[in-house]
Amino acid sequence: xxxxxxxxxxxxxxxxxxxxxxxxxxxxxxxxxxxxxxxxxxxxxxxxxxxxxxxxxxxxxxxxxxxxxxxxxxxxxxxxxxxxxxxxxxxxxxxxxxxxxxxxxxxxxxxxxxxxxxxxxxxxxxxxxxxxxxxxxxxxxxxxxxxxxxxxxxxxxxxxxxxxxxxxxxxxxxxxxxxxxxxxxxxxxxxxxxxxxxxxxxxxxxxxxxxxxxxxxxxxxxxxxxxxxxxxxxxxxxxxxxxxxxxxxxxxxxxxxxxxxxxxxxxxxxxxxxxxxxxxxxxxxxxxxxxxxxxxxxxxxxxxxxxxxxxxxxxxxxxxxxxxxxxxxxxxxxxxxxxxxxxxxxxxxxxxxxxxxx
Amino acid sequence: xxxxxxxxxxxxxxxxxxxxxxxxxxxxxxxxxxxxxxxxxxxxxxxxxxxxxxxxxxxxxxxxxxxxxxxxxxxxxxxxxxxxxxxxxxxxxxxxxxxxxxxxxxxxxxxxxxxxxxxxxxxxxxxxxxxxxxxxxxxxxxxxxxxxxxxxxxxxxxxxxxxxxxxxxxxxxxxxxxxxxxxxxxxxxxxxxxxxxxxxxxxxxxxxxxxxxxxxxxxxxxxxxxxxxxxxxxxxxxxxxxxxxxxxxxxxxxxxxxxxxxxxxxxxxxxxxxxxxxxxxxxxxxxxxxxxxxxxxxxxxxxxxxxxxxxxxxxxxxxxxxxxxxxxxxxxxxxxxxxxxxxxxxxxxxxxxxxxxx
Numbered sequence: 001x002x003x004x005x006x007x008x009x010x011x012x013x014x015x016x017x018x019x020x021x022x023x024x025x026x027x028x029x030x031x032x033x034x035x036x037x038x039x040x041x042x043x044x045x046x047x048x049x050x051x052x053x054x055x056x057x058x059x060x061x062x063x064x065x066x067x068x069x070x071x072x073x074x075x076x077x078x079x080x081x082x083x084x085x086x087x088x089x090x091x092x093x094x095x096x097x098x099x100x101x102x103x104x105x106x107x108x109x110x111x112x113x114x115x116x117x118x119x120x121x122x123x124x125x126x127x128x129x130x131x132x133x134x135x136x137x138x139x140x141x142x143x144x145x146x147x148x149x150x151x152x153x154x155x156x157x158x159x160x161x162x163x164x165x166x167x168x169x170x171x172x173x174x175x176x177x178x179x180x181x182x183x184x185x186x187x188x189x190x191x192x193x194x195x196x197x198x199x200x201x202x203x204x205x206x207x208x209x210x211x212x213x214x215x216x217x218x219x220x221x222x223x224x225x226x227x228x229x230x231x232x233x234x235x236x237x238x239x240x241x242x243x244x245x246x247x248x249x250x251x252x253x254x255x256x257x258x259x260x261x262x263x264x265x266x267x268x269x270x271x272x273x274x275x276x277x278x279x280x281x282x283x284x285x286x287x288x289x290x291x292x293x294x295x296x297x298x299x300x301x302x303x304x305x306x307x308x309x310x311x312x313x314x315x316x317x318x319x320x321x322x323x324x325x326x327x328x329x330x331x332x333x334x335x336x337x338x339x340x341x342x343x344x345x346x347x348x349x350x351x352x353x354x355x356x357x358x
Numbered sequence: 359x360x361x362x363x364x365x366x367x368x369x370x371x372x373x374x375x376x377x378x379x380x381x382x383x384x385x386x387x388x389x390x391x392x393x394x395x396x397x398x399x400x401x402x403x404x405x406x407x408x409x410x411x412x413x414x415x416x417x418x419x420x421x422x423x424x425x426x427x428x429x430x431x432x433x434x435x436x437x438x439x440x441x442x443x444x445x446x447x448x449x450x451x452x453x454x455x456x457x458x459x460x461x462x463x464x465x466x467x468x469x470x471x472x473x474x475x476x477x478x479x480x481x482x483x484x485x486x487x488x489x490x491x492x493x494x495x496x497x498x499x500x501x502x503x504x505x506x507x508x509x510x511x512x513x514x515x516x517x518x519x520x521x522x523x524x525x526x527x528x529x530x531x532x533x534x535x536x537x538x539x540x541x542x543x544x545x546x547x548x549x550x551x552x553x554x555x556x557x558x559x560x561x562x563x564x565x566x567x568x569x570x571x572x573x574x575x576x577x578x579x580x581x582x583x584x585x586x587x588x589x590x591x592x593x594x595x596x597x598x599x600x601x602x603x604x605x606x607x608x609x610x611x612x613x614x615x616x617x618x619x620x621x622x623x624x625x626x627x628x629x630x631x632x633x634x635x636x637x638x639x640x641x642x643x644x645x646x647x648x649x650x651x652x653x654x655x656x657x658x659x660x661x662x663x664x665x666x667x668x669x670x671x672x673x674x675x676x677x678x679x680x681x682x683x684x685x686x687x688x689x690x691x692x693x694x695x696x697x698x699x700x701x702x703x704x705x706x707x708x709x710x711x712x713x714x715x716x
Contacts, residue, residue, distance in 0.1 A: 072462025074432040075643040103461050104430025109644055145661065147670040152661060160597050162604075172597060178587035197586050204667020222580060222587050228536045228555050229580050235530035235676050236594075238661070239518050242528065246520075246653050247644040253660050270656060285433040286467055286605040295604050298628060302611050303503065303510060303596070309562020312505040318593050 001333030002358070007045060008033050010344070010355060014048060015084075017351045018055050019062035024087055031086045031117045036334050039325035042182030043118045045336055049343040050115075051084060052350075053261035060084050060114055066091045074103040077248050078110040082273060085116025089135075089276055093122040096280040097129055104285035109247035112272040115139070115259035119159035120173030120322070126280045127163050130289055134279035135159040136240040138250070140258040143177055144218035145238075146231040149204035151218045152253050155181055156240035161319075163283055165293030167300040171319030176236040177219050184210045184219075197224030243277040250275025359691030360716070365403060366391050368702070368713060372406060373442075375709045376413050377420035382445055389444045389475045394692050397683035400540030401476045403694055407701040408473075409442060410708075411619035418442050418472055424449045432461040435606050436468040440631060443474025447493075447634055451480040454638040455487055462643035467605035470630040473497070473617035477517035478531030478680070484638045485521050488647055492637035493517040494598040496608070498616040501535055502576040503596075504589040507562035509576045510611050513539055514598035519677075521641060523651030525658040529677030534594040535577050542568045542577075555582030601635040608633025 008029050015025035036044035054060045061082030070077040076095050080088030092108040099106025116122075119135040126133025139154025159173040175181075178198055187194050187210035194210045201207045202216030206225070213219070221233025245252035251271045258265070259274075283292040306315040336344070341357055348355040369387035374380055393402035412418045419440030428435040434453050438446030450466045457464025474480075477493040484491025497512025513533040520528040533539075536556050545552050545568035552568045559565045560574030564583070571577070579591030603610035609629045616623070617632075641650040664673040694702070699715055706713040 070644065072640070072643040073460070075462040075639070077644050102431070104433040105463060105465055107463055107639065107643075144667075145664060145673050147666055148664045148673045149667040150665045152664050160593075162600055170596070170600065172593035174587075174590040174593055176590075178581060178585075178590075195585055200667070204670065222590055223536060224582075224586050227553055228582055228586070229532075231674075232532040232534075232536075232580055235518075235532055238528070238676065239530060242520055242654070242657060246650070246657050249645065249653070252657055270660075271653075281433065281465065282430070285430040285465075286428065286435050287607065292604070295607070295629075296600070299600060299604050299610055302628075306503060306506045306510050307508045308505055309502075309507040309558070312562065315503050315506045316589075318596065 002336055003333055004033060004037065004330065006356075007036070007334055007336070010348070010353075011045070011048060013353055014052065014347060014351065017353060018052065027090055028084060028086045031121050034121050035118045037326045037329045038118065038120070038322040039329070040118055040322075042180060045334075045344060046340050047115070047117070049347050050260050052347045054114065054259070057261045059257070059261070059265070064088070068095065074099050074105050075107045078108055080110055080113035080273060082112055083114065085114045085137075085274065085276070088113035089116040089122050089278070090125070092276060093125050093133070093135070093278045093280070096278045097126060097131060100131055100280040100282050100285070105279065105281045108278045109243060110276040110278070111245070111248035111250035113250070113274045113276055114257070115274065116276060118173065119157045120161070120171055122278060123159035123161040123173070124169070124171060127161050127169050129280075130163055130283050132163070132279075132281040132283060133159075133161040134277075136244055136277040138241045138244040138252065138256050138275050140256050140263070141254045142181060142213065142219045143221055143237055144200065144204065145234045146221065146226050149200070149202065149218070150254070153221075153234075153237040153241055154256055155219065156237040156244075158236070158240060162296060163293060164296040164300055165290075167297045167317075168323060169319060170296065170300065170317060171322065173318075173322075176222050176233055176240060178222055178224055181213075181219065184213065197228070240277070245271060245275035247277065248275045360694055361691055362391060362395065362688065364714075365394070365692055365694070368706070368711075369403070369406060371711055372410070372705060372709065375711060376410065385448055386442060386444045389479050392479050393476045395684045395687045396476065396478070396680040397687070398476055398680075400538060403692075403702060404698050405473070405475070407705050408618050410705045412472065412617075415619045417615070417619070417623070422446070426453065432457050432463050433465045436466055438468055438471035438631060440470055441472065443472045443495075443632065443634070446471035447474040447480050447636070448483070450634065451483050451491070451493070451636045451638070454636045455484060455489060458489055458638040458640050458643070463637065463639040466636045467601060468634040468636070469603070469606035469608035471608070471632045471634055472615070473632065474634060476531065477515045478519070478529055480636060481517040481519035481531070482527070482529060485519050485527050487638075488521055488641050490521070490637075490639040490641060491517075491519040492635075494602055494635040496599045496602040496610065496614050496633050498614050498621070499612045500539060500571065500577045501579055501595055502558065502562065503592045504579065504584050507558070507560065507576070508612070511579075511592075511595040511599055512614055513577065514595040514602075516594070516598060520654060521651060522654040522658055523648075525655045525675075526681060527677060528654065528658065528675060529680065531676075531680075534580050534591055534598060536580055536582055539577065542571065555586070598635070603629060603633035605635065606633045
């Protein structure tokens, strides 16, 4: 187990060493560690070597000029100037919240960015300001629309955070696919099949092979198959893509740049980098803040009190599992898998830094 | 087959007879007929008798004072004053679009309303003004959250309409459940089982019985079961409920009033009537309008060109099936099932009007 502080300082060191300011490296480290403690390690320390390789390949700008290129009182388009996603995203969400201060709501579509880690982090930034936060991002294509055998969309997550009063906030953060891509890798390593409804083969036939993506297969949208509403999952993924990239001028659909260096950039580009979408709504844009929060408390309590089906855990409020995980990990420390620790050590040594193996 | 005009005039007549102005009855008829021609008859003529019965029971106010009760430059809360949903929704969407004219975007949460027909209609109102339209509504509880055996949410649909240039607009309109509730009724009438993943019994066990709702069962969220991501469908339904009802002060979750008179109002109410949520974003709040539309055209063409899986139809753009249906029905006429025609005749006779049986 590693302590939060050790990994945090290590990560700040890595991102400063490749050219980021201390302030920016701190933002990046905070968001990568947020993924670890919230139980989403696929977007945590594991990504450090991916970002390092992208930087080496010239695909990340460590001195970006992140700026507004179009705006109205409640909207903006932000150009991330090739920044690592976390920096473009934090700045974009800050702009959305500034707009919301004045206009009630703020909506920002961002282009020229890269993979930004966990979507929920940016939605949750709004909570501190008594705002509802919304985040979406497109991602490199892995998902086939209903009826298709082509990878056209990313796992395109949506995050929504709503403040409450006595209750902890409602924080939903989910991919628009039945499972996160990382789960396929875990099943593959365990030598297990996956349930039908997650993936299909290169021809579009149902598959239970967790390594099918390496064989030209694709992931399926939420719903799994047409009979079970996969066209609705496709709609969701499409909406995220359009809001993130058509609005902003980023690459959309099959043109979204890969977040790993071993996949090359496509020759054809239809915009700049990866796209995100951010929203902030002041709770008092709808109701006096105290009243809003007590209504939200009542909503949460009502759903906590829902009857469980026999043999099932209690009904959860979105955000509950991540909060429980955070509490546990902050007590027990962060587990970094040996293969990932080895990668981190390699990156550190290339940069003249150190990473302690356990 | 009935002609559009015959059913339209008939419907205007019915809603005027119960006390609506001609203008308001015309709005209601237009939206009910929009459901018919877009191939969603479960929200069309079939509902006339439901609304009539709700009115008889004093649950619809035919002279509503629909008004803003809270606002900022980009938001409003609207009180529908017990109106039929279509009137509260059209007014709310108009307010959202007026806000968007000035602030770039407009967002309205509405309380004190009733069932409003198809969500897509209001999202599509934005298209005429070169805006993106968004609609959500909560609905009477039929859906159990993941792990639960209780009906806590409606089928809570989301509609998103995005203008394009040469291409027809992108119009997604979908319930946050694998299927619409109406499909269960159809299977029941045909004496067919339904696939697992649509419904569960009163204890929360998987079921393939299309009449299970009458036996205390519930519908499942999009995803179907936890393994296939039903917690994501639950998140979506919850977001729709919170935006529609916590924001506005409408009833939420299990307290949403039934849209049919044979189900009584709950004694406990946590707000006023049914809740909706509307959004309008000017496309030129993000990009010059011409550029936005040509990017959207390119997005649509890219997805039209996606490779179909063998044996599957071509990849559809959200809105394609409804548009094809509209074209066909406007040519061939509207089919009203005998049982529904009989209901319409009954309502007409009670009001001293006529409905021709075919």
